[in-house]
Amino acid sequence: MTNTWANHWLNHRGGLPHMQEKLNRHEPITVAFIGGSITEGAGASDLATTSWRALTERYLKQRYTPDMVMCINAGVGGTTSTFGAHRLQAHVLSHGEIDLLFVEFSVNDGEDRDESIRGMEGIVRQCRRLSPRTDICFIYSAADKNLTESTPFNIAVHEEVAAYYEIPSVNFAARVYALLQTDEVRWDDLASDRVHPNDAGHALYASFLREYLNEALGGKKDADGDKDPVRINGQEVVSLLPSLNPNNYEYAAMLEVDPVDGLVGFEWRELSSEPLMNWRYDTRHLYTDTHDASLSFTVHGQRAGILLLCGPDSGTFEYAIDSEPFQAIQLFDDWCLKAYRPIMAMFPMYADRQSRRITIRHTGKKDERSTGTSLRILKLLSN
Known part of the structure; x- marks a missing residue:
């Protein structure tokens, strides 16, 4: 695989500096996955063991030992980033300090660009305001609408948010599309309903994410890792950029x-x-x-x-x-x-x-x- 193609399916952007910093100190980490049914594990024979999320958890525990890694499954089938923003506190941030948050809604978000921006930007801004040391990574999973030569609509919209906030993204769909062009595999063989991956599809997704994590957490300390965080009344704060959409769901809550x-x-x-x-x-x-x-x-x-x-x-x-x-x-x-x-x-x-x-x-x-x-x-x- 060439660097050109790697750049196409993978954007490191701001990286995972806080996650890397904690691992360098050999401290336990908490990783959360929020998204729709593909994140929850639909299509896998056992969502707790053979889904891409579960396989990623197993990889992290094997790499860093089980007692160093805790993972949270906040996938809810059939839900969009709008609902994700509203349930972020209840289903993710309520568990305490989160070190890495994977966000996957590119399949479930619809054709309303503004609403998709509100949801994804709301998740980012809410997380950075309430949990400033949480690294975020966007995941783009495959479905018929995301398997195109040019960047699909939903992924392009999510990439607007990712690029603006310097958030890394891993494009499963782009990688699957490239494989399909080689005739080595058929989409139906990876997802019989052409949306939810089977065990082979989940394993493929997990392998893509392993590649990213191996690069992002390869041991090289981020240049800014030693900078002291800004604190007010003992609480770390971040300076948020002006919002892309002033009506985003930064203050969304499920009560x-x-x-x-x-x-x-x-x-x-x-x-x-x-x-x-x-x-x-x-x-x-x-x-x-x-x-x-x-x-x-x-x-x-x-x-x-x-x-x-x-x-x-x-x-x-x-x-x-x-x-x-x-x-x-x-x-x-x-x-x-x-x-x-x-x-x-x-x-x-x-x-x-x-x-x-x-x-x-x-x-x-x-x-x-x-x-x-x-x-x-x-x-x-x-x-």
Whole structure:
């Protein structure tokens, strides 16, 4: 493989200086993986052992000994960088100091460039503000839309953020595309559904990442590794660049539902025997199927929303912000016929950050395919 091609699929940029610094001191490291189903391990025969994430964890533990490495799986199937930014604190940063964060959303992010920038930039800015010694690396996995000769749309958008913030990126898709041109392998042999890699595909991804880590952590200490960090009141701080998109999700959060008030017609429930997909976390939620049931909550920021558990019996709800008129939201889709899963309902974005009062109300209406009119509120969302 030539250096020209290596430069095409791999961008070292700012490198992994903090990770390297800790390893040079022989200190334990924590590595987190946030992304969609490919990060979670979909397609692998055993997501805990044969996924690219699990194989990367095994590689790190073999290289640095098991007691020096802890890894966090924050992959959630079917989710975008918008949701990633909102759950970053709950699913990653709440575990304590993170040394390396892999971010993988190039397959799940859609065609809305601004929203993709908001999500990826929000993850970066939030991480650098709350955990300034965390190194970040973007991962671009393969799917039909990412297997093109020129840079695919979603990867190009993510690269805007990566280049601006000097974040390294590893382009699995570009590497797979090059292999496919040699006729040595077929895409169907690596991912039968042309999205989620099988064990062979996951092993290939892990080998690409091993190549990067072998270079990035090859033992050469970063020139800036000995610089003393800037601290205020004992806390390390970083100077953030001006934002690419002022409406990015730097202050995004996924909050518990407990602070709601004015509960009328809701009760607490958990999923038990019901089918569930794309969620490995607590299912405690507020439930209603009562017409005109309502609740309210207050959040501070530019945008609010709720995270719903939508499934076969989900109905339509409506929301109002402060004194504005109620607006109905219908989220039922073909996937709801299969199982319950988390779906974000995001409300309008405002230019200013201030406290806003949100009211949620059950409409009693539903999609014709739904078996009921349930409303299940899992989390509150704010930015």
